[in-house]
Amino acid sequence: MTVRLYLWQRLTAALMAPMVLAHLAIIFYASRQGLTAAAMLARTRGSFGWALFYGVFVVAASIHASIGLNNVLCEWSPLKERGSGVLASAFGALLFLLGLRAVMAVVS
Amino acid sequence: MGSAPDELEVSLWRGGEAGRYEAYRVPLKENQTVLDLVTWIQRYLDPTLSYRFACRVGMCGSCAMTVDGRPRWTCRTLVAKILKGRRLEIGPLQNLPVIKDLAADMRPFFEKWQRAKGVFAPSQTRREAPAKIPPQSALRIAADAAIECINCGICYAACDSVRWNRDYLGPAALNRAWTLLNDARDKGNAERLRAVSGKDGCHNCHSHQSCERHCPKALNPTASIAGLKRKTLEAYLTGRIAG
Numbered sequence: 001m002t003v004r005l006y007l008w009q010r011l012t013a014a015l016m017a018p019m020v021l022a023h024l025a026i027i028f029y030a031s032r033q034g035l036t037a038a039a040m041l042a043r044t045r046g047s048f049g050w051a052l053f054y055g056v057f058v059v060a061a062s063i064h065a066s067i068g069l070n071n072v073l074c075e076w077s078p079l080k081e082r083g084s085g086v087l088a089s090a091f092g093a094l095l096f097l098l099g100l101r102a103v104m105a106v107v108s
Numbered sequence: 109m110g111s112a113p114d115e116l117e118v119s120l121w122r123g124g125e126a127g128r129y130e131a132y133r134v135p136l137k138e139n140q141t142v143l144d145l146v147t148w149i150q151r152y153l154d155p156t157l158s159y160r161f162a163c164r165v166g167m168c169g170s171c172a173m174t175v176d177g178r179p180r181w182t183c184r185t186l187v188a189k190i191l192k193g194r195r196l197e198i199g200p201l202q203n204l205p206v207i208k209d210l211a212a213d214m215r216p217f218f219e220k221w222q223r224a225k226g227v228f229a230p231s232q233t234r235r236e237a238p239a240k241i242p243p244q245s246a247l248r249i250a251a252d253a254a255i256e257c258i259n260c261g262i263c264y265a266a267c268d269s270v271r272w273n274r275d276y277l278g279p280a281a282l283n284r285a286w287t288l289l290n291d292a293r294d295k296g297n298a299e300r301l302r303a304v305s306g307k308d309g310c311h312n313c314h315s316h317q318s319c320e321r322h323c324p325k326a327l328n329p330t331a332s333i334a335g336l337k338r339k340t341l342e343a344y345l346t347g348r349i350a351g
Binding site: 002 | 272273305311312
């Protein structure tokens with residue numbers, strides 16, 4: 001791993017740590033309040049704040065996970081550097097698309 | 109193979125990479141070291157046995173071997189302290205090619221010292237006055253914590269990151285780079301930071317701390333590597349090294 005990838009992985013981890021806690025707090029709040037799906041969607045639809053929060057979360061998770069997967073593939077699989085890089089990048093792109101789709105579903 | 113009460117069964121690695129363990133019976137004595145066992149076998153049972161040692165007092169770092177699965181300096185390891193039952197298995201250091209029997213090929217280990225720029229780069233000539241390094245200076249304290257390495261290769265043999273990435277510079281070379289990075293007399297740090305921040309450099313360390321766990325000199329190469337991670341990150345963010 002290079003210093004550039006190291007920096008990106010740590011940055012995204014630092015960004016996600018409080019976001020995961022906030023996400024858990026939101027789940028806890030929604031379940032304790034007995035919010036229905038309709039009630040949740042009423043809060044999230046058209047909300048720039050929720051789109052930004054979960055959009056940033058998805059981007060950070062995609063970068064963080066793909067760097068981590070690249071390390072695992074480099075160390076534990078017979079793939080060469082280039083092959084593991086391509087596979088990990090594809091995985092990151094997939095996470096980004098699926099995550100973005102999920103965010104769009106609740107904010108639009 | 110069974111062994112009498114005053115005997116020990118010692119299995120030694122024989123041959124090269126494609127070798128096998130062979131068992132020998134060795135008399136047990138008081139205050140016997142693992143190196144004593146190996147020497148006894150070579151003197152009395154098989155003079156063709158190859159192994160490496162020099163000082164026998166824990167200074168030279170040449171007698172490291174794998175003893176019952178873990179790397180140890182054999183000249184300072186008492187048999188009585190590690191023996192479980194009546195059998196001991198001794199092999200060459202792991203993560204290094206085997207030359208023959210218990211002698212590992214240390215070339216990859218020392219080549220990585222060179223690659224990590226683990227060589228002092230003097231900033232003055234012998235005609236100038238000796239540099240004054242205050243013992244209480246932060247740089248000297250950081251260097252002191254890592255400087256007693258005897259190059260035995262035990263940390264390298266214990267490192268999971270080396271096992272998974274044979275090009276990784278490893279704990280000893282990076283620990284050495286850290287001591288030089290904190291040496292006020294050295295002028296090679298720009299090149300050294302570049303050398304330790306490449307794709308096989310310090311950022312491959314997973315901080316498992318096997319190096320610290322097994323180091324016979326009680327050094328903590330993981331802490332040195334963490335220092336290198338900080339310094340290379342600073343250098344990257346200030347544009348002194350490329351990513």
